[in-house]
Amino acid sequence: MKVLIIDDDDDIRSIAGLTLSRVGGMDVIQAASGAEGIRKACDENPDVILLDMMMPVMDGSETITALRAHPATAATPVIFLTAKTVGAEVERMNSLGAAGVLTKPFDPRTLSEEVRILLKRSSGS
Amino acid sequence: MSGYTEHSAVSELGIDSGQRFVQKPFTAAELVQQVRDPLIAAREAPMCPDVADTPARVLIVDDERHNRQLLEVMLAPERYLVLTAGSGDEALALAALQPPDLILLDIMMPEMDGYEVVARLKNDRATKHIPVIMVTALDDREARLRGMRAGAEDFLAKPVDRAELCVRVRNLLRLKAYGQYVQRLEEVERLKTGFLSTVSHELRTPLTSIRGSLGLLASGAVGAMSADGLAVVAIAERNALRLMALINDILDLERLETGTMELQFAEVSVGSVLSRAMDSLATSGRHGVTVEVPAVDATIRADADRIVQVLVNLLSNAVKFSPSGETVTVAVGFPDNAAEFSITDRGRGVPAAHRRTIFERFHQVEISDAREKGGTGLGLAICRTIIEQHGGTIGVDSAAGGGSTFWFRLPMSALPAPLQGSHLVGSIVPS
Incomplete structure (x- = not known):
């Protein structure tokens, strides 16, 4: 499974990347901004995108909207990986067309499994 | 001719406009204080100015000097800061320079009548919130309607009754104060929501890296560790989780107490x-x-x-x-x-x-x-x-x-x- 992580925080990208590759056995691509993420999503055609919500210039909402609008990425499942945990914010993220929302800080031992569960749930719905 | 002679009232929200910082390493009490202080200040700040600390500024606009003086004398016991203008142009210039709290406006004036003055005031973002009472000898229905349609809030017919004048001015000033109060509450609400969201994000982001690193070490995914090493990592991870629980609890409590977390019954x-x-x-x-x-x-x-x-x-x-x-x-x-x-x-x-x-x-x-x-x-x-x-x-x-x-x-x-x-x-x- 190929996963694209879009997060402006270098450390979180590294940790999530290591987690998904070493624990989850996934191929990981990284992007440090919404714009770079959209470009890599089009070029690399990942199976799933892990997207941070609060990013400068182009935040998670704008990024997912752009991904949904682009024919090459419109169907790619997007999971928000976010520090926002308030119910209303989570609902809003789901309403943007996300396959699910995972909250920070995540547990590296379970993250890849949670991603797979959300993908399975999303494809079954 | 007249103009403003005293200081303008400055609206204070009573909350810090700048960023607040928690010095690391911080104690739980310090963190709570940093989160609470602006929220408490925000909660307490927007006192409704039913009776303002500074006198309200009332602008009288009339081309007849004796009419202006008469209204000024009638309003004297109310202790407003009374300003006067002899024409529509002068009134608009004064209002743009330093908006008064209320305008008493004559209709029949040469060059620019009261209808045009009020229309211009209400079309200007800086002055549209100023309540206007039209004062005129014209006591007919059409004149009242035209004035109201132009944007005037109220109407007074000449000869002006002093008691009626004072009550209408007082009521409109009170309404204006409530409007400002509501605006301040909305502003405070925006600040509270933004502050909590920022605190939440800024505290969770470094913890994500800490917890993630420790979890990777503990899982052996980045290399095997000795038993002692694993024990130390477990201590660090347990305490990272404890800090996370503390942050979640602090934010939950603040959201509940400040009403940011609305209950869904x-x-x-x-x-x-x-x-x-x-x-x-x-x-x-x-x-x-x-x-x-x-x-x-x-x-x-x-x-x-x-x-x-x-x-x-x-x-x-x-x-x-x-x-x-x-x-x-x-x-x-x-x-x-x-x-x-x-x-x-x-x-x-x-x-x-x-x-x-x-x-x-x-x-x-x-x-x-x-x-x-x-x-x-x-x-x-x-x-x-x-x-x-x-x-x-x-x-x-x-x-x-x-x-x-x-x-x-x-x-x-x-x-x-x-x-x-x-x-x-x-x-x-x-x-």
Whole structure:
């Protein structure tokens, strides 16, 4: 499974990347901004995108909207990986067309499994 | 000619406009203070200026000098700061320079009449909020309607009655003050939401890297570690989680107390909230304590997520403080048109001196409890806030050394369905 992580925080990208590759056995691509993420999503055609919500210039909402609008990425499942945990914010993220929302800080031992569960749930719905 | 001669009132929200910082490493109390101070200030700042500290500025616009003087004399006992203008142009210039709190405007003026003046005032973003009373000898319906359509708030016919003038001016000033009050409340609400969101994000982001790194080390995914190394990593990870729980509790409490977390009331099955609480407990419980839960067939009106949060908090406390092998008992009753939940443990009990204060922030019976039992010191304060926001009450009955019963009571909006006994339908033994 190929996963694209879009997060402006270098450390979180590294940790999530290591987690998904070493624990989850996934191929990981990284992007440090919404714009770079959209470009890599089009070029690399990942199976799933892990997207941070609060990013400068182009935040998670704008990024997912752009991904949904682009024919090459419109169907790619997007999971928000976010520090926002308030119910209303989570609902809003789901309403943007996300396959699910995972909250920070995540547990590296379970993250890849949670991603797979959300993908399975999303494809079954 | 006249103009402003005194200082302008400066609107103060009473909250810091700049960023606030918590110096690392910070104590829990410092963090709480940094989160609370601006919120408390924001909560207290927007006092409605029903009676303003500074005199209101009233601008009288009339081309006849004696008319201006007459109104000025009539308003003198009200102690307003009265300004005058002899033409529409002069009035617009004054209003743009430093907007008054109210304008008394003559209609029949040469060059620019009152209708045009009021229309221009209401089309200008800087002056459209200024209430205007049109004052004119024209006492006919059409003139009133035309003035109101142009945007005037009120109308006074000449000859002006002093009492009527004063009442109308006072009322409009009060309305304007309430409008500003509402605007300030909205601004404060935006600041509160933004602040909580920023604190939440800025604290969680570094913790994500810390917890993630420790988890990777502990999992062996980035290389094998010695037993001692794993033990040290486990300590660090446990404390990172404790800090996370503290941040979550602080934010929950602030959201509840500042109204940022609105309760979502609905008809809720008592059985389902008990079941959900037990599910959460099963994943976090420990040291072999049995929890007995009754079967209850009843509905309450509540925010289910928040009631589950309260139950999980009380149940996990009960389990934590129970000796291994003991039983924690949950009971639900419906006395006096209320739903009463109680959780009884066989722990050390709560001394009488602590039974009220135990629901306050960071209050714990033993100073070592937070460290040894893994709590944040905020759980019961959160429970109390949630229950009080449901219009209910919470408390503890205890005999020191003889266990405790934590209970909360929620008002019932409707009579519950008949209670189907309180027999045991499930129990868990957290591993």
